[in-house]
Amino acid sequence: MEHERPFTIRFSENDQEVALEGSLRPAGAEDFAPVRARLDHAADAVRGVLYLNFKRLRYLNHAGFLELARFIAACAERHPALKLKLVISSVVPWAPLRFGFLGARFGNTIVEQYDKAFYPGQGVIENDQLVPVLRTQTNIVWSHERELLRQHGLGKHMRIADICCGIGDFAVLVYKEFEPTYIVGVDHSRPFLQYAQQIARDFGITDIEYQFGDATHLFLPSNSFDFVTSRLALQIFNDPSSILRELLRICKPGGRVYLTNEMSAHNYGYPRHESVTWTYQQAVKIAQSLGMDMNFGPKMFSLLTDMGFEDVRMEQIPITNNNTAIDDFARVIESWEEYVTGELSTATQQPPEVVERLRMGFRDHVYAIRSRRGFATWPIYVASGRKPGR
Amino acid sequence: MTSDPAPPSPSGPSPILTLRISVRGLYDSWTHCQRLADYIARFVASDRFDPEQLTTRLSTYLNEVLEYVFRARPSEGEIVVEVGRTDEHVIAELTMPTDEALARRLRVDLGLAEPTDARARYEAEFESMILRPPAEVGLLELVALHGVGLALREGEGTGVIVLTVPHE
Numbered sequence: 322m323e324h325e326r327p328f329t330i331r332f333s334e335n336d337q338e339v340a341l342e343g344s345l346r347p348a349g350a351e352d353f354a355p356v357r358a359r360l361d362h363a364a365d366a367v368r369g370v371l372y373l374n375f376k377r378l379r380y381l382n383h384a385g386f387l388e389l390a391r392f393i394a395a396c397a398e399r400h401p402a403l404k405l406k407l408v409i410s411s412v413v414p415w416a417p418l419r420f421g422f423l424g425a426r427f428g429n430t431i432v433e434q435y436d437k438a439f440y441p442g443q444g445v446i447e448n449d450q451l452v453p454v455l456r457t458q459t460n461i462v463w464s465h466e467r468e469l470l471r472q473h474g475l476g477k478h479m480r481i482a483d484i485c486c487g488i489g490d491f492a493v494l495v496y497k498e499f500e501p502t503y504i505v506g507v508d509h510s511r512p513f514l515q516y517a518q519q520i521a522r523d524f525g526i527t528d529i530e531y532q533f534g535d536a537t538h539l540f541l542p543s544n545s546f547d548f549v550t551s552r553l554a555l556q557i558f559n560d561p562s563s564i565l566r567e568l569l570r571i572c573k574p575g576g577r578v579y580l581t582n583e584m585s586a587h588n589y590g591y592p593r594h595e596s597v598t599w600t601y602q603q604a605v606k607i608a609q610s611l612g613m614d615m616n617f618g619p620k621m622f623s624l625l626t627d628m629g630f631e632d633v634r635m636e637q638i639p640i641t642n643n644n645t646a647i648d649d650f651a652r653v654i655e656s657w658e659e660y661v662t663g664e665l666s667t668a669t670q671q672p673p674e675v676v677e678r679l680r681m682g683f684r685d686h687v688y689a690i691r692s693r694r695g696f697a698t699w700p701i702y703v704a705s706g707r708k709p710g711r
Numbered sequence: 712m713t714s715d716p717a718p719p720s721p722s723g724p725s726p727i728l729t730l731r732i733s734v735r736g737l738y739d740s741w742t743h744c745q746r747l748a749d750y751i752a753r754f755v756a757s758d759r760f761d762p763e764q765l766t767t768r769l770s771t772y773l774n775e776v777l778e779y780v781f782r783a784r785p786s787e788g789e790i791v792v793e794v795g796r797t798d799e800h801v802i803a804e805l806t807m808p809t810d811e812a813l814a815r816r817l818r819v820d821l822g823l824a825e826p827t828d829a830r831a832r833y834e835a836e837f838e839s840m841i842l843r844p845p846a847e848v849g850l851l852e853l854v855a856l857h858g859v860g861l862a863l864r865e866g867e868g869t870g871v872i873v874l875t876v877p878h879e
């Protein structure tokens with residue numbers, strides 16, 4: 322987000338949109354009059370819907386808020402057929418509170434939070450139900466990843482960005498292990514970031530910066546990080562290249578971008594493998610209906626190569642019940658069971674018999690993990706590439 | 712959200728910054744309110760986890776209080792802004808000189824910003840605000856919609872507005 326910018330208002334007749342940006346803090350109605358005149362003019366000039374774009378309005382005082390409300394009230398009288406659509410971003414913290422309030426009070430007003438629906442699976446991802454899932458996963462992956470990170474070029478005293486950092490536990494582990502000169506984690510889930518901040522506070526860590534932000538439009542400067550990570554995140558986004566482009570942009574020339582993603586269809590457990598396999602295939606389909614590609618892992622090599630990365634390296638973390646603490650592994654699968662049969666099934670309205678069968682498959686996977694003669698896997702793909710130039 | 716003006720911290724908030732502004736200086740320009748609010752917010756938030764977000768929030772709230780003080784027009788003297796931090800909150804105290812009339816006004820307006828039923832009262836006020844010029848409900852809105860705490864502390868010829876802002 323930029324520093325305090327002056328106020329601007331622009332009307333595009335073609336788009337039927339008025340964009341208000343910067344800082345709007347009038348002393349009162351008189352001070353607001355020129356803005357009101359522009360708004361009235363726009364309302365007179367359009368038919369159907371007038372878009373009021375507040376995405377980049379960083380400041381609004383209460384006086385300005387009231388004047389906007391008066392404009393909306395006046396619109397309802399003067400143009401009864403006109404709808405006002407307020408387009409807002411939650412990256413501006415007061416915006417959902419105030420405009421939500423207006424939306425609830427005025428019949429002619431609809432509030433659209435642009436970053437609420439910017440990828441289809443968002444509702445089921447940015448939710449604190451996912452916290453236990455992420456936590457247990459990081460716990461068991463870290464023992465493998467710690468060494469792999471070195472092999473993929475992470476060293477001590479680097480500038481690191483973890484994009485889609487989730488609950489921030491990876492950033493904490495990296496911070497302790499690699500003593501970065503600077504590390505920032507960005508995520509678009511408030512519950513996750515709150516959790517991340519709490520953890521850092523509890524651990525007495527003050528040097529990790531966490532930012533609320535959008536991975537497809539980062540506010541971080543270009544060419545400024547030695548190592549950029551994004552773990553288990555591209556797979557949940559319907560347009561992974563738009564994130565990867567941003568990771569490439571903020572990475573220094575010669576620095577590396579490091580990704581991990583899954584191939585859920587290859588999660589396996591024996592015995593009872595048919596049930597296990599059915600469940601993961603079904604889960605992949607459900608996720609697909611929300612725009613996620615849970616089999617994204619193996620595709621990273623192509624994507625990195627196509628985007629011009631050099632020295633692309635890729636491998637698999639073969640998590641099995643032979644190389645991982647059994648209780649932890651089981652807990653990960655149990656947290657998936659809860660998440661997929663709860664949150665995810667509800668969001669996609671799965672019939673009860675499907676939910677039941679999904680549940681059985683997860684339980685059979687846990688059975689394979691815990692059984693003396695069972696074998697169970699969860700493969701994770703790791704890939705990294707170097708940004709050209711230097 | 713808390714309504715406590717002074718959160719339970721045995722040692723009190725740890726101080727971050729103190730600013731003294733002459734009342735006359737503030738009245739030179741309306742835009743002083745936002746300049747001050749932005750400056751203080753950016754300074755206070757600089758070492759926090761998400762400085763940009765906290766700056767936006769703090770500046771929004773401080774500006775509202777400064778605009779209130781601007782409109783309330785204390786007589787000659789100084790306005791002192793002291794900002795400190797506890798584990799949970801940023802606490803800003805604005806001390807201004809008061810006479811009888813201003814002290815009364817502060818009591819009324821900050822009484823209106825009392826946290827109990829703040830939202831319902833703000834909603835009721837809002838309806839009439841659309842029709843007539845606003846009473847001092849900018850402060851009530853801070854409590855009702857944004858969940859910050861506001862309180863008044865009175866001294867000998869001074870009034871102190873205490874703004875309590877949760878870190879997140």
Ligand SMILES: C[S@@+](CC[C@H](N)C(=O)[O-])C[C@H]1O[C@@H](n2cnc3c(N)ncnc32)[C@H](O)[C@@H]1O
Nearest residue numbers: 455485486487508509510535536537552553554
């Ligand atoms: C499956 S989680 C993985 C989190 C973390 N990297 C980990 O491994 O535990 C995916 C994360 O991506 C975040 N995310 C998705 N789209 C995002 C976007 N456009 N901007 C920022 N974060 C995003 C979600 O909020 C979520 O925290």
